[in-house]
Amino acid sequence: MDIPRILITAGEPAGIGPEIIVKMAQKTCSDQLIVCASPQLLHQAAEVAGLPLTLNEFSVGSSPEPHKPSHLWVIPQELTSEVNFGELDVDNAAYVLKTLKTANDMALHGDIDAILTGPVHKGIINDSGLKFSGHTEFFAEHSNSKKVVMMLATDGLRVTLATTHLPLRHVADAITPQLLEEVITIIDTELRQKFAITHPKILVCGLNPHAGENDHLGTEESRIITPTLKTLSHKLDATIIGPIPADTAFQPNKIKDVDTVLAMYHDQGLPTLKYKGFGKAVNVTLGLPYIRTSVDHGTGLDIAGKNIADIGSMQYALQFTQDLIRRSKQP
Ligand SMILES: NC(=O)c1ccc[n+]([C@@H]2O[C@H](COP(=O)([O-])OP(=O)(O)OC[C@H]3O[C@@H](n4cnc5c(N)ncnc54)[C@H](O)[C@@H]3O)[C@@H](O)[C@H]2O)c1
Numbered sequence: 001m002d003i004p005r006i007l008i009t010a011g012e013p014a015g016i017g018p019e020i021i022v023k024m025a026q027k028t029c030s031d032q033l034i035v036c037a038s039p040q041l042l043h044q045a046a047e048v049a050g051l052p053l054t055l056n057e058f059s060v061g062s063s064p065e066p067h068k069p070s071h072l073w074v075i076p077q078e079l080t081s082e083v084n085f086g087e088l089d090v091d092n093a094a095y096v097l098k099t100l101k102t103a104n105d106m107a108l109h110g111d112i113d114a115i116l117t118g119p120v121h122k123g124i125i126n127d128s129g130l131k132f133s134g135h136t137e138f139f140a141e142h143s144n145s146k147k148v149v150m151m152l153a154t155d156g157l158r159v160t161l162a163t164t165h166l167p168l169r170h171v172a173d174a175i176t177p178q179l180l181e182e183v184i185t186i187i188d189t190e191l192r193q194k195f196a197i198t199h200p201k202i203l204v205c206g207l208n209p210h211a212g213e214n215d216h217l218g219t220e221e222s223r224i225i226t227p228t229l230k231t232l233s234h235k236l237d238a239t240i241i242g243p244i245p246a247d248t249a250f251q252p253n254k255i256k257d258v259d260t261v262l263a264m265y266h267d268q269g270l271p272t273l274k275y276k277g278f279g280k281a282v283n284v285t286l287g288l289p290y291i292r293t294s295v296d297h298g299t300g301l302d303i304a305g306k307n308i309a310d311i312g313s314m315q316y317a318l319q320f321t322q323d324l325i326r327r328s329k330q331p
């Protein structure tokens with residue numbers, strides 16, 4: 001029997017990532033769960049959670065085994081500094097990126113079937129002198145992917161983003177025909193391949209208030225978005241609707257039969273998604289040569305070490321990852 005291998009990165013060591021992994025490890029799972037993290041940190045998180053944990057070092061040549069509750073396979077990575085939950089430490093930033101690089105390399109090499117990432121803290125990584133915008137951009141760069149797309153999904157809504165971790169003042173300049181064409185083509189392809197949707201329906205938000213209000217509140221819609229959507233409607237076998245004013249794009253009757261809402265920027269799309277589904281949503285990167293998913297939340301520094309972190313999103317992301325793997329293996 002083919003048992004998929006899912007590699008989980010524990011993320012920021014001082015955040016809630018290690019705790020939610022240890023909590024999730026108590027559950028059953030038909031796939032093999034491997035964690036790339038410091039073993040000492042995972043034991044520290046198990047102590048905080050008051051839960052049993054047995055770690056075994058993972059070896060690529062071993063036969064895959066289904067997950068055993070309270071056990072985890074581990075790819076050890078050394079921390080530089082001891083961790084106090086809730087307290088960021090620049091000295092451990094390189095450790096975080098090493099876990100991501102290890103996951104990327106193993107996925108490219110076919111040693112694992114998917115990567116599921118725990119939350120990282122972008123700020124502390126940059127404070128350490130290492131340039132980092134997010135997992136999405138990191139994995140795109142390290143897998144040599146020309147373009148990738150961030151999607152967050154919960155039951156009844158998938159939001160995709162034309163731009164990701166970009167300062168708001170740069171967003172308008174980034175919205176070009178080429179960017180929209182690349183992004184929408186990836187969404188169209190991946191909705192078919194990863195989600196088995198035969199004729200994708202994509203609702204595209206405008207950039208400006210009221211989608212530009214006939215050019216009185218911005219011209220990106222008439223100059224860039226509308227003509228590009230027209231071209232793509234002829235080129236792709238997909239229904240592309242828009243640009244729709246973002247303030248009403250998420251009305252239930254508008255989204256009820258669309259496969260994704262494409263927002264022009266991070267905080268145009270994600271607040272709605274996180275209002276609807278925080279704690280039961282997943283982040284997935286479209287356009288990578290491997291499957292990569294993540295939780296919908298951040299490092300939760302305010303609750304780290306308190307044993308109150310909820311594992312809902314981690315469980316949702318795990319189930320979603322398993323579904324993606326199964327679908328990818330279907331002929
Ligand atoms: N997947 C990722 O790596 C990811 C995702 C989002 C944010 N981040 C990063 O996380 C850091 C902190 O971001 P933030 O404070 O805006 O968002 P956050 O998600 O860490 O916290 C927002 C609020 O939600 C609560 N919360 C988060 N996860 C929870 C859980 N599992 N159970 C219970 N409560 C939970 C927190 O306590 C906090 O009150 C930032 O550096 C951000 O960039 C990373």
Ligand SMILES: N[C@H](C(=O)O)[C@H](O)COP(=O)(O)O
Pocket residue numbers: 133134135136137266270283294295296297
């Ligand atoms: N944009 C994501 C969110 O708000 O949930 C988060 O920052 C994580 O992004 P990456 O997966 O690129 O790290």
